[in-house]
Amino acid sequence: MSTDVTTPGELTSFGVATLFIDGKWEAADTGATFDVTDPATGTIIGQASDAGGAETDRAIAAASDAWPAWARETAYRRAEVLRAAHDLMVERAEDLAHLMTSEQGKPLRAARNEVRYAADFLAWFAEEAKRVYGQTIPSNRSSHRFTVLKQPVGVVAGITPWNYPMSMITRKVAPAVAAGCTIVLKPAEQTPLCAAAVFKVFEDAGFPPGVANLVTTQRPEQVGDRLLDDARVRKLTFTGSTEVGTVLAGRAAATMKRVSLELGGHAPMIVFDDADPEHAAKGVSLVKFLNAGQACISPNRIYVQRGIVERFLEVLTDRTAALEAGPGHQANVGIGPLIDQASLEKVQRQIDDAVGRGARLLVGGRRLTDNGLDRGYFFAPTVLADVDESMVIYREETFGPLAAVIAFDTEDEVIAKANDTQYGLASYVYTRDLGRAVRVSEALRFGIVGVNDINPTGAQAPFGGRGSSGLGREGGAEGIDEYLDVKLVGLAL
Numbered sequence: 396m397s398t399d400v401t402t403p404g405e406l407t408s409f410g411v412a413t414l415f416i417d418g419k420w421e422a423a424d425t426g427a428t429f430d431v432t433d434p435a436t437g438t439i440i441g442q443a444s445d446a447g448g449a450e451t452d453r454a455i456a457a458a459s460d461a462w463p464a465w466a467r468e469t470a471y472r473r474a475e476v477l478r479a480a481h482d483l484m485v486e487r488a489e490d491l492a493h494l495m496t497s498e499q500g501k502p503l504r505a506a507r508n509e510v511r512y513a514a515d516f517l518a519w520f521a522e523e524a525k526r527v528y529g530q531t532i533p534s535n536r537s538s539h540r541f542t543v544l545k546q547p548v549g550v551v552a553g554i555t556p557w558n559y560p561m562s563m564i565t566r567k568v569a570p571a572v573a574a575g576c577t578i579v580l581k582p583a584e585q586t587p588l589c590a591a592a593v594f595k596v597f598e599d600a601g602f603p604p605g606v607a608n609l610v611t612t613q614r615p616e617q618v619g620d621r622l623l624d625d626a627r628v629r630k631l632t633f634t635g636s637t638e639v640g641t642v643l644a645g646r647a648a649a650t651m652k653r654v655s656l657e658l659g660g661h662a663p664m665i666v667f668d669d670a671d672p673e674h675a676a677k678g679v680s681l682v683k684f685l686n687a688g689q690a691c692i693s694p695n696r697i698y699v700q701r702g703i704v705e706r707f708l709e710v711l712t713d714r715t716a717a718l719e720a721g722p723g724h725q726a727n728v729g730i731g732p733l734i735d736q737a738s739l740e741k742v743q744r745q746i747d748d749a750v751g752r753g754a755r756l757l758v759g760g761r762r763l764t765d766n767g768l769d770r771g772y773f774f775a776p777t778v779l780a781d782v783d784e785s786m787v788i789y790r791e792e793t794f795g796p797l798a799a800v801i802a803f804d805t806e807d808e809v810i811a812k813a814n815d816t817q818y819g820l821a822s823y824v825y826t827r828d829l830g831r832a833v834r835v836s837e838a839l840r841f842g843i844v845g846v847n848d849i850n851p852t853g854a855q856a857p858f859g860g861r862g863s864s865g866l867g868r869e870g871g872a873e874g875i876d877e878y879l880d881v882k883l884v885g886l887a888l
């Protein structure tokens with residue numbers, strides 16, 4: 396880490412008190428902590444408080460007590476604290492980005508982009524707070540009126556993953572707080588310091604006590620059990636794997652909580668032969684290796700029309716080979732480490748399976764261990780050609796730097812193949828034919844379609860999936876609706 400930035404410890408300055416409950420920083424009741432490790436070097440960069448059920452109960456109680464007053468505040472007041480949080484986050488962006496690189500591994504430039512993205516949700520929902528419009532509906536009776544109100548659902552439980560350790564938090568906390576809800580958030584055990592630094596921003600921005608509470612733990616089931624079983628919690632918002640999300644949604648049904656789920660994906664990328672293969676290959680290399688492939692919208696199946704597939708592979712292979720892997724604080728690093736050993740093994744297993752079934756390995760294909768990289772979880776960015784339906788990678792989310800390319804012949808064929816998945820989050824199309832762009836984007840059964848666009852996301856746009864990729868939307872005008880109940884008021888005159 397360079398010497399002119401604040402270290403994670405200084406930035407968070409919590410010691411081991413990383414629980415933020417009712418406006419106060421606390422250690423776990425038992426004093427228990429867990430280590431936080433830099434995935435690039437294996438170095439322990441700090442400790443976080445290891446909360447259990449009792450601390451979670453207190454956080455729920457704080458959120459529940461704070462809720463009525465927060466719900467009564469004007470939208471303008473709620474907007475004020477969110478705007479202040481946005482401004483503080485932008486002010487601290489450099490320190491936050493360095494912390495993120497140390498804790499999660501992404502290159503500094505990508506970490507800076509994520510901090511900006513995280514702050515965008517605070518600004519966007521500060522404005523959306525003021526636009527929670529109700530409705531009047533003409534009644535079928537002359538002496539009668541209908542009015543529709545939108546009211547905050549109450550206490551929210553938020554559970555977030557490690558791969559986007561700041562923006563996934565603001566994408567939940569900002570709309571919840573804007574709507575007049577209060578929240579208890581449990582971040583991933585790999586990235587509790589990023590979460591604490593974001594909550595420090597909330598504290599300093601003037602969030603009233605109890606409005607946003609943070610419970611760090613390395614025992615997610617214990618905290619999750621309390622959040623899910625407590626009837627005071629009226630909504631679960633979860634981002635993470637489909638496996639865990641499915642179990643939690645089932646549990647939430649027992650107390651009939653509202654649920655939104657942002658889960659895994661298996662994005663198809665379709666490159667038609669009317670597109671420029673070089674431009675498309677450049678786009679694919681950018682989006683595929685972003686965050687070392689650890690993104691839910693990462694292309695997992697790259698379909699390229701047969702006439703341009705070899706040229707496409709040539710450019711993609713060259714660009715992939717040129718990517719420099721290393722610790723994210725180093726200059727020129729284009730790809731950081733994976734999060735852990737299990738992730739390395741999963742990528743290797745998918746490659747071995749595919750090559751064993753006839754895929755061509757064009758570049759990469761192995762763990763990187765030279766020049767000190769063996770201390771971290773680095774995997775060489777990889778390109779596989781001739782991938783087909785028989786291979787594990789064709790169905791299983793990779794979450795690693797592995798580009799799997801499949802040749803196709805016709806538009807109808809590729810649409811059918813792209814849609815042949817349980818997932819439905821992101822999809823991408825490269826074409827210069829306008830009619831085709833419209834036809835294909837309408838036919839793809841996914842929540843998001845990028846047409847000649849590798850970044851179809853933004854705080855102002857609704858993000859979310861269908862099928863096994865989840866329920867509900869985050870961001871956009873839709874994002875705040877997830878935290879609002881609809882109330883019908885009938886009035887007999």
Ligand code: NAD
Nearest residue numbers: 555556557582583615616619635636639657658659660691
């Ligand atoms: P994960 O499901 O293992 O963990 C996600 C969160 O759930 C973590 O905070 C974890 O501690 C918590 N958790 C796990 N078991 C729990 C339990 N029993 N009770 C309560 N909480 C529990 O997922 P991950 O490996 O951290 O993240 C990767 C996954 O997230 C990928 O599948 C990826 O596609 C998905 N993801 C989706 C989006 C999206 O917006 N759709 C965004 C980022 C990541």
